[in-house]
Amino acid sequence: MTTLPTSTEKKLGLAIDLDTCVGCHACVVSCKEWNTSNYGTPLSDEDAYGAEPHGTFLNRVHSFEAQPESGCSQTIHFPKSCLHCDDAPCVTVCPTGASYKRSEDGIVLVNEDDCMGCGLCAWACPYGARELDQLSGVMKKCTLCVDRIYNENIPEQDREPACVRSCPAGARHFGDFADPDSNVSKLVGERGGIDLMPEMGTKPVNKYLPPRLKDAPSEARLPETNKDAKGFLAWLDKALEAI
Secondary structure, eight states: OOOOOOOOOOOOEEETTTTOOOOOHHHEEEEEEHHSEEEEEEEESSSSSSSSSSOOOOOOEEEEOOOOOSSSSSEEEEOOOOOOOOOOHHHHTTTSOOEEEEEOOOOOOOOOOOOOOHHHHHHHTTTTEEEEEEETTTOOOOOHHHHHTTTSSGGGGGGGGGGHOOTOOEEEEETTTTTTTSHHHHHHHTTTTTSSSSSGOOOOOOOEEOOOOOOOOOOOOOOOOOOOOOHHHHHHHHHHHOO
């Protein structure tokens, strides 16, 4: 079994803005491309264009409709990947020690040479953030692009996770949550960032910025003018009167 560090120097993670995410899946595609071409074994696909396609993804986006207590219902696009928890059950349950949490930055990783694909970490994770790659036989998970964020051979502006770099809506933010002056810490403080399923006690590092409530459609009526007008002319008359 692997033990967790008592503390970490940094807490690198993501702040994901649910108010800004448009569900375009650019983060999913860029994550798949980067992690297939670089760190660890490739993320395999089986029968990708067939009747029963199956593939390994480290980041997925779920979309659903939510109805607040007041106001309009709204569509929420919810990206989900490993949350790099402080109290990560996937680490402590691993029988080979393949899963571990780094003390220097808090990133949770898998040593694929030691992983035997038993799936216990996926069973222990309450977020469904781990997947067994069927071809390689090892567990895969988000690495926060650890091979990218420290890579001095690429431009400094590119040294952030591929999902963050590719998000066209700017909904994903990367930084150190242990630093109160970091961009992600300030965002969480300003927007009231929340943990995913805090009742599980895993203390996830990644935070979600809640969506803002949408305005209800106006029920105000346009003033009645020119009662003799009908159809399109009546509508046009009312519209012009309201300007």
